[in-house]
Amino acid sequence: MWGSNCPTTPSSDPPGVVPLHRSSRRQFLRTAGLAAGALGVGFAGPASALGALDSAGTDRAALLAGEPLRMARVWLTRETAHLADGLDDTHRSFGDGSYEFLLWPGDLGRLVQTGLRFEITVDDVVARDRARTESSAVRTVGLQPGETETGEYRRLDDYNADMAALAADNPGLVKLIELPYKSLEERTVYGLEICTDVDRNDGRPVFYNDGVHHAREWPAGEVPIMWAHDLVESYRADEAGEADAAQKRIANLVRKVRNVIVPIVNVDGFHFSREFPVEAGTHQVGVSIPVLGGNSATAAGNGFGQYWRKNRRQLTDGGIAREQNAPDGLTAYGVDPNRNYSYQWGGSGSSNSETSGTYRGEAPFSEPESRNVQWIHQTYQCLTEITHHTSGDLVLWAWGDTAADAPDDVLLARLGIASTFYNGYQPTKSIDLYVTTGTCSDYTYGTWASISYTFEHAGDSFHPGYGTTVPAMYAKNREALTLLAEVVCLEPIDRGLLRDEVAANGGLRDALQGDFSRVIEGRQYEYSTSQVVDLDARYHCVLSGRMVDSDGNPVAGTVQMEKDFQNFLWFLGGGQNPIDTSHWPEAGLWSIDVEDDGTFRWYVNPSSRPAYFDDPTFNAEEQYQVSFRTGGGPSAGQSKVVASRDVVLRRGQTIDFGDIVVG
Template sequence: MRSFLLPIAALTLAATLTAPAAAAPDDRISLVRVDASPEQVAALGLDAVDGTADVVLHGRADAEHLRQKGFRWHTLVADLTADAARTRAADAAYARSVAVSTLPSGRTAYRAFADYDTDLDRLASTYPKAARTFTLPHRTLENRTVRGLEISHDVAASAHKPVLVVTGVHHAREWPSSEVTLEFAYDLLKNDGTDARVTGLLDQLRVVVVPMVNPDGFAISRGLTYEMKRKNCRVRDGQLPGPGECAASANRSYGVDPNRNYGAAWGDNGSSANRGSETYRGAGPFSEPEVTNVRDLVSGLQATALISNHTYGEVVLRPAGPEEDLYSALGTRLSSANGYGSSALRVGGMTERWSYYATAGFGFTVEIGTGNFHPAFGPGVVDQYMGTGTRLGLRELYLRAAEAAADRTRHGVLTGSAPAGSTLRITKDFTLTTATGQPVPTHLESALTVPSGGRFTWDVNPSTRPAENGMLDESWTLTCAPPGKPVAVTTKVLVRRGQQVPVDLAACAA
């Protein structure tokens, strides 16, 4: 099992090995490491740190659950609330001592909730040809919008390019995950035209960032109402929360874990059917608007690679699948950029497991840092993003992910000609299956306007889709509609990973 280094604050709180017979001293929120594999820990139904053997114990009941299961553990942080207060004091000292950090934005402290919208708008207005904001279609349970940013050269005409999607804050308390997502956007836009690598990548692909998937939960955590909140604001299945209900102390155990709510293998190992569990998977696949937003976004893009940022564990996770050699090699290339580990994790309802099995795009969870969900800003964000010593940082990891997204050996390409201004559309409909046997109808759809000159090259996900027992040879349905006219051509196109396929759309011109 991979070992994880802890920051000094956590080491000073480390306790001795706890035997199953020992009792938790009180109901404080503590962080422990269980003597078990990450898969065994995920199956406990507790507040597990994905890809590690670490668990957040929310008082005596959780400790008793561990004890009844016969596990041993040792304490990493005896009181996460007190530890977070010490971290805030360290952050204030850091901000006083450093006028501008080495981050692309120069920030010296965690952003407040409102800062994210401000920064997204600032980037779009500063770089209007290369960046534009968008709002995802579903408002959250507390009626908030979820926003993101598209980045590419001539961003308004970039639909033919492959896409890298980068997300943050599925889990509310994981503040660095939103910070580094937004810093990558700053990085690309500030270095475009001066950094040859960045400039070349923005020629080849589109980067789509969503810094805050779960803004309701983040507002509660970042506002310190309940700093260790993990889930969204679903207090009762199928109902919207009333004013203040989600933040009420009596409802702290309720909510759906957004990273267990996706449709691929929903209900599998690592998720819970218990509404009070921190890994509660929800009433059904895609029951939560935050998750439906990401589904709809990725389903409408040719997202050839996806990064879902989380904390913590210093590991890059991927789903197990039929392309293990290719997937594993890419995971190792990404993880080595920042000295992280790389492994497959079989947990149901996770973002990248759904994106891979639905689109064949390679998706990863990046567990950032060590020892805490939002550690001191200097080591937890600045050093993690920019790198220290032999570690090249998350910046390098994301650039490698962008290169993988642009690499045509890892996806498909359609080429041909049609009347300029024609609308090309590719669609695919199929059914995924949950671990409980429930069908999940799935629809993928993307569109492209044929450029002047009539020739097009369209980077797309392969139509061949992974399944648990191998690859399924499916086809895209491609249509062509001349400008201002109905669809004139409908054809099937089979394109496998690494293939470039010419398509005959002569009838569209006729």
């Protein structure tokens, strides 16, 4: 029995614990990262780098009428990277110092003015993608879970209908969740929970997937919704004794893991992009085509709206939408939700320009899209997660703002590399693509210690033809998703099916446990056989115990865990950032119910943020405040705290509180 409020700290690192350590090189490497391999789409530079087409007051909107959307390959060096500030990157790099950019009307002239070496690789992106969609290329895989019957990308209403149907058709297995923040255009954002006995508020590990932070990245929503279908179909097949090996592994996750899925984060932007007419002269019912000054006719008829990236926030007084990077003087619209998170907000790799595709917003979490994802992590202990994007066929992990290794670098890198055994993507730290700050995956890892990845899908296009892309894309990623959840979420004893998979596949075994040495994006990645993913180790934390009365009988109650802290913003260069404050408030409040026999077992993240080691205001490991309550959950307002304690948890550690006596 206990009830004191003194910290509990581990006396030694248990087997499988990854020791925490300070990264003394982090600040240096953040600077070096800006100067080395990550040449900074969004690299800080003079605002005049991409100047006007002329200086004679010409009507630029009229001048640009009829200019197509192009794709360009641009060569950059450390000294010239800032000249690309403001161009729209596609996440593709070619390993020779060149990067791919989407050129909006006016950008070609601006690019010429910079003097950078470039090559136009696609003369008309809209026409190329239309041709791909209409092509009769033969599909390479069989029918996949959750494929659309139409053979076309889902629209927003399709996603909502799919989620509602999955919940209605599978009571006890699938639950529809409504996220708390409506979009700027008053749309509700929905998600799913999928696991056995889904309505029970227990402590099972959580695996989180989301998609479509960026409006034009349509395949990024298809992966999580197809994963939802796959979870249900695999579980049903296994229950019927008809599951294959891959389905058995997925069904195991339905029983052991709570799967949380939000297919469309940026609902307004996606709706705008997906519903925009593709061909000149078309107009779909219910679609509002924006008026864009002298450029309006072209913008409405050429399908540019499909390539909208940001959300739909109005930023100036005109109240009318516009293309990103459109000529000056047109109404500015949109914040990039994936530059709006608090971790390192305000730094290089995001923009303070409202016309930039990476405009970060006026403050962290100014946008409902990022606030909804924040709420997920303040409500669920998400042990691992993937945020899905396009394009480029990449698996990315921390960090995006520095070349320093994350405290969990071996785990992050090994799992990222192992996932490419299935999907064939290129694995790399985020910064080796380019510098980013305020992003989702760095926020969820750096703030909440969730093992986090960004998957960039779909090859060389934001939304290539559905039939020739999405089924094959999902087929090669479903086992990558499975692998990540198995390693981070499951107990070692529950990884039997994964052990069989590793034993049967030497390439997978080498990725997890063998010597690895490869140059990727100009950086040497090297991991020895002493730096492995151990299938007998635990990569999460566990709290357990039992609530009883003085006679030892079980007592109904809840276990609550909370943490309040200050997340630090970008501080390169003496602690400065655009809003002149060093930190941003964060708080998590999590709660589970004890079982009928009074016991609980709760799978949680480490208590200390991985990023805290870089924060000069902290000099000790961070703690959770754990409390035990009777009389209903914390939201009921009538719960009674019967015991509490502050605990420090390191990755891999378990704490058994024993009997908590309610007297």
